Amino acid sequence: MDWLTILTTTVHAAIGWEVVxxxxxxxxxxxxxxxxxxxxxxxxxFMAVAGYGLAVTIxxxxxxxxxxxxxxxxxxxxxxxxxxxxxxRLRADYLAIVTIAAAEIIRLxxxxxxxxxTFGGSDGxxxxxxxxxxxxxxxxxxxxxxxxxxxxxTFWLLVxxxxxxxxxxxVVYLLMKSPWGRVLKAIREDEEAVRSLGKNVFxxxxxxxxxxxxxxxxxxxxxxxxxGSVQPDVFGTEMTFFAYTIVILxxxxxxxxxxxxxxxxxxxxxxxxxxxxxxxxxxxxxVITETQVGPIRYALVGLGFILLLVxxxxxxxxxxxxxxxxxx
Amino acid sequence: xxxxxxxFTAFLGGLIFLFAGPASAAAEGEGLKxxxxxQGQPVNGAKIVVTTEDGQPVQELTTNAQGxxxxxxxxxxxxxxxxxxxxxxxxxxxRGGQNxxxxxxxxxxxxxxxxxxxxxxxxxEAPAADPxxxxxxRQAAQLAFEGLNLGLIIALAALGLxxxxxxxxxxxxxxxxxxxxxxxxxxxxxxxxxxWSGMPLELAALxxxxxxxxxxxxxxxFFWGRLRKRGTGVIAMMIISIGVAILLRNMIQxxxxxxxxxxxxxxxxxxxxxxxxxxxxxxxxxxGIELFVLIVVGVALLKxxxxxxxxxxxxxxxxxxxxxxxxxxxxxxxxxxxAAIAAxxxxxxxxxxxxxxxMGQDILLLIFAGVTLGGLGTAFGALVGSIVVxxxxxxxxxxxxxxxxxxxxxxxxIIVLLVRPQGILGRRERIG
Numbered sequence: 001m002d003w004l005t006i007l008t009t010t011v012h013a014a015i016g017w018e019v020v021x022x023x024x025x026x027x028x029x030x031x032x033x034x035x036x037x038x039x040x041x042x043x044x045x046f047m048a049v050a051g052y053g054l055a056v057t058i059x060x061x062x063x064x065x066x067x068x069x070x071x072x073x074x075x076x077x078x079x080x081x082x083x084x085x086x087x088x089r090l091r092a093d094y095l096a097i098v099t100i101a102a103a104e105i106i107r108l109x110x111x112x113x114x115x116x117x118t119f120g121g122s123d124g125x126x127x128x129x130x131x132x133x134x135x136x137x138x139x140x141x142x143x144x145x146x147x148x149x150x151x152x153x154t155f156w157l158l159v160x161x162x163x164x165x166x167x168x169x170x171v172v173y174l175l176m177k178s179p180w181g182r183v184l185k186a187i188r189e190d191e192e193a194v195r196s197l198g199k200n201v202f203x204x205x206x207x208x209x210x211x212x213x214x215x216x217x218x219x220x221x222x223x224x225x226x227x228g229s230v231q232p233d234v235f236g237t238e239m240t241f242f243a244y245t246i247v248i249l250x251x252x253x254x255x256x257x258x259x260x261x262x263x264x265x266x267x268x269x270x271x272x273x274x275x276x277x278x279x280x281x282x283x284x285x286x287v288i289t290e291t292q293v294g295p296i297r298y299a300l301v302g303l304g305f306i307l308l309l310v311x312x313x314x315x316x317x318x319x320x321x322x323x324x325x326x327x328x
Numbered sequence: 329x330x331x332x333x334x335x336f337t338a339f340l341g342g343l344i345f346l347f348a349g350p351a352s353a354a355a356e357g358e359g360l361k362x363x364x365x366x367q368g369q370p371v372n373g374a375k376i377v378v379t380t381e382d383g384q385p386v387q388e389l390t391t392n393a394q395g396x397x398x399x400x401x402x403x404x405x406x407x408x409x410x411x412x413x414x415x416x417x418x419x420x421x422x423r424g425g426q427n428x429x430x431x432x433x434x435x436x437x438x439x440x441x442x443x444x445x446x447x448x449x450x451x452x453e454a455p456a457a458d459p460x461x462x463x464x465x466r467q468a469a470q471l472a473f474e475g476l477n478l479g480l481i482i483a484l485a486a487l488g489l490x491x492x493x494x495x496x497x498x499x500x501x502x503x504x505x506x507x508x509x510x511x512x513x514x515x516x517x518x519x520x521x522x523x524w525s526g527m528p529l530e531l532a533a534l535x536x537x538x539x540x541x542x543x544x545x546x547x548x549x550f551f552w553g554r555l556r557k558r559g560t561g562v563i564a565m566m567i568i569s570i571g572v573a574i575l576l577r578n579m580i581q582x583x584x585x586x587x588x589x590x591x592x593x594x595x596x597x598x599x600x601x602x603x604x605x606x607x608x609x610x611x612x613x614x615x616g617i618e619l620f621v622l623i624v625v626g627v628a629l630l631k632x633x634x635x636x637x638x639x640x641x642x643x644x645x646x647x648x649x650x651x652x653x654x655x656x657x658x659x660x661x662x663x664x665x666x667a668a669i670a671a672x673x674x675x676x677x678x679x680x681x682x683x684x685x686x687m688g689q690d691i692l693l694l695i696f697a698g699v700t701l702g703g704l705g706t707a708f709g710a711l712v713g714s715i716v717v718x719x720x721x722x723x724x725x726x727x728x729x730x731x732x733x734x735x736x737x738x739x740x741x742i743i744v745l746l747v748r749p750q751g752i753l754g755r756r757e758r759i760g
Contacts (some may be wrong), residue, residue: 094700299575
C-alpha cells in the first residue's frame, strides 16, 4: 500500500482543479436550484458551450485568448436565453426533462461527424491554453510543502481558479442579500404569491438562469485550460448530476455550500478510488479487479446521493425548510 | 425508513451474487478490435490485416460469427488496419471504397476500428450514392420498418414509465437502468452463470422477466413505497431516482463490464426479402411479441378490475382509496409489471443491437420523448408517441447524418412540451 500517494492525491483533490471546475458548476446549480428552485439538468451544456467557445475561437478561427473567453461567455448567455424563453414557464419536472434533452442535443452536435471541421468530432479540440500559461507570473518550480504541491502551471491555474471561486461566492453573497435575491427565494417558495405582488417572475427566473449558467461556464473554461482539451463526452449528464450531488452535499441555498461540497466530494471520490486501487494492487482485496474500482466509486456516488436526499436533504450547512424539493 | 434503505441495499447486494459469474476479464495491454456489421447483421469471415505504421506485419485474421475481431498489439503507437474487400460477401463493399484505417493505440487501451459497409450496387443499377426513385422508396421502407421496431421497443419501456408516473407521480430517471437490467440478466442466463451452462434465449428471457419484475416489486415495497409513506415530494423522488440510476448503472457495469456483448442465440440470422425490405425473422418475432404484450396490457387496463383500479389511482389516489381500492397494492403491481415490460424492452433491444451497460441510459430520453409526445401518464399516448418517435428517428436518417438522428427526436420532445405540453392524447391540465 502506497500510503504517501493516497495521502498526496487526496490532499491535492481538496484544493485541486476538480474543486475549481465542479465548485463553479455547483455555484451555478445552487443559484438555479438552491435559490430559485429551477431544476436545470443541463448545467453541463453551459460548461460545454463555454469550453468549446474558447477552443473553437482560438484553434479554428485563430482569434486571441480574450476573444475566446468573451465568445464562451456570450455562448452561455445565448444558451440560457434559448433554453429559458420557452421552458421557464413549464412545471419543474418538465423543465428538468427539457434541459437534459437540450444538453444532450448540444453534446451530440459537438461530437457529430457532420461538424467535425468545427468541433473536432469525438476527439474534441486541443491546443488552446498556451496564451493562458504565457501570462503565468510564477517562475518554473515546485510550489508547496514537502510532497504536497504543484508545478508552476497548475499553481497558476489554481490561483486564478480560487480567486474566481471567491469572487463568485462574494457575488452570490451580495446578490442574495439584496432585494433581488429575496425575490428569487420568494419565487422558490411560492411563485404565485410573487406574481401577485406585481413582480415579473419570468424575468427573474431568466436572470437567475443566465447568472448560474455564466458561472457554470467559468467552470467549463477551467476544465479546458487545465486539461488542454475539450471532448464532447466529458460534458455528459453525469457532470450535471455531480454538480447536483455537490450542491446537496454542501447545502443548497448556502453561499459556501457548493465550495465545501466540492471539496468534500472530491476528497472522498479520490480517496476511495485510490485506496481501493492500492488495496487491490497490494492484494488486500481480491474479489474485485482494478478496472472494477471505477464503477464502484461511481456507484457509491449514486448511493451517497440517495442517502443524502433521504436522510439529510439539507446537506452539511443547509436549512431543511429552504430546500425546493417539495415545491409544486 | 432506515430499514427500508438497508433492505434495498441488501437486495442490490443480492444481485451482486447473481451477476458475479460472468464478470468480464479486464482487457490487458494494448490492442485493436472492431465489429463488422451491415444493417445490424454481423459479417462473418472477412479478412483483416494489421500492420505497424511502417508496414511490419502484426497479424492477419478473419471476423467470427458475431462479426467481431480482436488483435493484441505489442506496444502503443500507430497501426495500419486493412480490410480485404474481396473477402466480404459479394453484395457488400466498404463505404466510399475506404478499406484502410490508421488508428492510434494508447498505452493500456484497446482501440476500436470500424469499417462502415454498404450494399454494392448491382450492375446496371444506379450507384448507391445517387439513389433512383425506387431505391429511395426501398430505403425509406426499410428505415420505416426499422423505426417501427425501435418504436415498439421504446413503447414497451414508455408504457411502464407512464404507468408508474400516472399512479405515483414519479418521473423515474432510473427507468433506463431497468431496461439494461432486463437485457443483462437475460444475457447471463443465456450464456450461463454459477457454472450452469447457458440456456436458450427464450427461457433466459422468461427468467429475466421474472427477476426484473421481482426487482420492480421490491423496489417499490422497500424503497419508493416507504418514501411515499414518509411524504417525500415528487420532485424529491425524481432527484432521488437520478441517484438510483447512477447506482444501478455502475453496478451493472461492475458486474457486466464496459464492453459490447450479444446473446448467444439469434445473433447472425440471414435476412429475408419481404416486399421492398429485408428483415431477419427474429425481428418479425420480436415485433410480434412486442405488439402482443402491448395489446394485452392495453386490454387489461381497459377491461380487468386491476386495470380499472390502476386508472382510478392515476385519476385520483385519494378518491380511489376511499372507494375501497388498495392503492399501495395497485401501485406495487404496476411497479412489478412496469419493471418486467421494461426488461422485455431491454431484451428486444439487445436482439436488434448489442448489449452494453449504457443501453438503457442511451434510450431513456427517447422514452421520455415518446411518453411526452403521447401525453405523460396516459398509457395509450405512450404507445402512439413512442412509435412516432421510433419511426421518425430512423426515417430522418434519409436526410440527417446517422449520428445526429436522436437530435431530431429530442427536438420533438422540446417542441411538443412548448406547443402542446399535454401531448397527443393527454388531457389539458396545469403544467406551467
